[in-house]
Amino acid sequence: MVNKKWYGTLVLLLVIAIAATGCGGNGGGKGESKANAKLPAALQEKGDINIKVIRRIGGDDHTAQFLAGAKQEGEALGFKVDTFSANNDTAKFLDAIDQAANSDVDAVVLSHGNDEATVEAVRKLRDKGIEVVAFDSTGDLSQVEGVTLTSQKDESLAQFALDELVKEHGEEAKIVYLWVDGFPPMVRRNKVYSDTLEKYPGIKEVDRFGVASENTSVETQNAVAAMLAKHPKGEINAIFATWDAFAIGAARALIEAGRTEIKIYGIDVSNADLQIMQQADSPWVATAAVDAKLIGAVNLRLAAKKLAGEETPDTYDLDAALITQAQLKESKEEVNVSTLADVVPGWGASNAFEEDWMKAVKEAK
Numbered sequence: 349m350v351n352k353k354w355y356g357t358l359v360l361l362l363v364i365a366i367a368a369t370g371c372g373g374n375g376g377g378k379g380e381s382k383a384n385a386k387l388p389a390a391l392q393e394k395g396d397i398n399i400k401v402i403r404r405i406g407g408d409d410h411t412a413q414f415l416a417g418a419k420q421e422g423e424a425l426g427f428k429v430d431t432f433s434a435n436n437d438t439a440k441f442l443d444a445i446d447q448a449a450n451s452d453v454d455a456v457v458l459s460h461g462n463d464e465a466t467v468e469a470v471r472k473l474r475d476k477g478i479e480v481v482a483f484d485s486t487g488d489l490s491q492v493e494g495v496t497l498t499s500q501k502d503e504s505l506a507q508f509a510l511d512e513l514v515k516e517h518g519e520e521a522k523i524v525y526l527w528v529d530g531f532p533p534m535v536r537r538n539k540v541y542s543d544t545l546e547k548y549p550g551i552k553e554v555d556r557f558g559v560a561s562e563n564t565s566v567e568t569q570n571a572v573a574a575m576l577a578k579h580p581k582g583e584i585n586a587i588f589a590t591w592d593a594f595a596i597g598a599a600r601a602l603i604e605a606g607r608t609e610i611k612i613y614g615i616d617v618s619n620a621d622l623q624i625m626q627q628a629d630s631p632w633v634a635t636a637a638v639d640a641k642l643i644g645a646v647n648l649r650l651a652a653k654k655l656a657g658e659e660t661p662d663t664y665d666l667d668a669a670l671i672t673q674a675q676l677k678e679s680k681e682e683v684n685v686s687t688l689a690d691v692v693p694g695w696g697a698s699n700a701f702e703e704d705w706m707k708a709v710k711e712a713k
Contacts, residue, residue: 383426386708388656397427399651400448401644403459404441406433407562408593409618410640411459413685414483417644418457424710425652435562438463445469448478455479455651457644462486462531470495479654481647484533490662496650500638501665502533506540508636508670509588509613516611516633517585520550524575524587524610526568526594528558537590537615554584558594568597576605584610592616595632599624602631616640617671619684625673626682633673638666639685639696649701658703669695 384392391397401418403411415431422429434441442465448456449472456473458466458480467488473480480495489495513521525541528534545551555575559567572587587610589595595614602608608631614621617637625632643666653660675691676683689695 383709383712386705386712387426388658388705390657391652391655394454394655397425397455397655398451398453399427399429399455399457399648400444400451400453401429401431401457401459401648402441402444402448403431403433404436404438404462405460405560406435408564409620410592410616413618413640414459414644417639417641418648419644420641421645421648422652424713425648425706426709426713427652429648436560438465442466442469445473449473449476453478455481455655457647457651458482458485459647460484460531461489464488467492479651481650481654483643483647484531486532494654496654496660496662496664498643498647498650498664498666499533499536500643501668502536503540504668505615505636505638506537506590507544508668509615509634510540510544512634512670512672513586513588513611513613514544514548514551519548520552521585522552522554522583524554524572524584525556526558526587526589526591526598527556528560528591531560534590541588541590554579558590560591564591564593565597565600568594569601570597572598572601573605576601576607581607581609586610587612589614592618592621592635592637595635596620596624599630599632603627603629607631617685617688622671622676622683622685622688625671626676630673634670636668636670638668639688641685642666642696642698646698646700649703649706652706653701653703656705660701664700666698666700 399422401415411433419429419431432444456478461482470480470489471492474492474494482489482495483498489497527538557571587598589598589612592614595612598612602610608629610631612632614635617635624630650660669692671692679691683691
């Protein structure tokens, strides 16, 4: 004979358990399941997707934004995304790629790989079936089948900044060139610079230098400060800085020396850059850039398309824009990267490679 009291307790416990399970299903689990159902069949078959984002350079705001953009985009699609910056240490960069090759990673997004060792490391990734997208990296990676090479439109970046410099200082400007060799984007920017000097033979290059390290801005600041001691007012009109880490250091040196009559025309942008440009009497008057966070997101989308078995291009260039101090001053509020679109139309927005299934996944989460 069944004990009615015990039976009632058992039924109550079962009801509570079922209700609890139902509540859990209405939370994140159900949302994740709904989002996963929007994924292409190839991704659904793979199950959990792991992507590694590995950047050789680091220690700057551009790197932080790039990594954040890739991570945010990947996680919005339901992927696990790990990021790593080698802070200009080539050995650490190559070791991170090697570790990825020997893990359960499905795709790797690389940034600033610039030597033959990178090509061999990527070849190992591809031999293991790992998809690869490489930003601002050596063109020799085109030899490896299935790799997509992406970059900012470096020619446009350099041209925007130099055109603004010439417009404001004329065809006989006396300038300092901040540049470093050995990086594919720098090589492309240097080509535009050389062409500009050829086009305007009256432009005089007073000095040039540059170093890429963990302390690029500090080293640049010291170098510019030393240079100013050799060149009194009137001997330099402008500085062309091919990297915002150079421009930051140069701006600090000019401000500290009271030499803000020398104007800076740079490349790249970050919140720190915008803050300097908006300071009273700031010498940094223009910079050409692509939203670093968007760059990370677009590279991640390309990796996702590869994993989904969709066609991707061998190369892709992201459009650049010119940001001027005058535009920033038009705003009643201080401008940062998030609000830059208020003064630069179209800034930070691109649906490049954002497929309908990606939008559906994001909406379902």
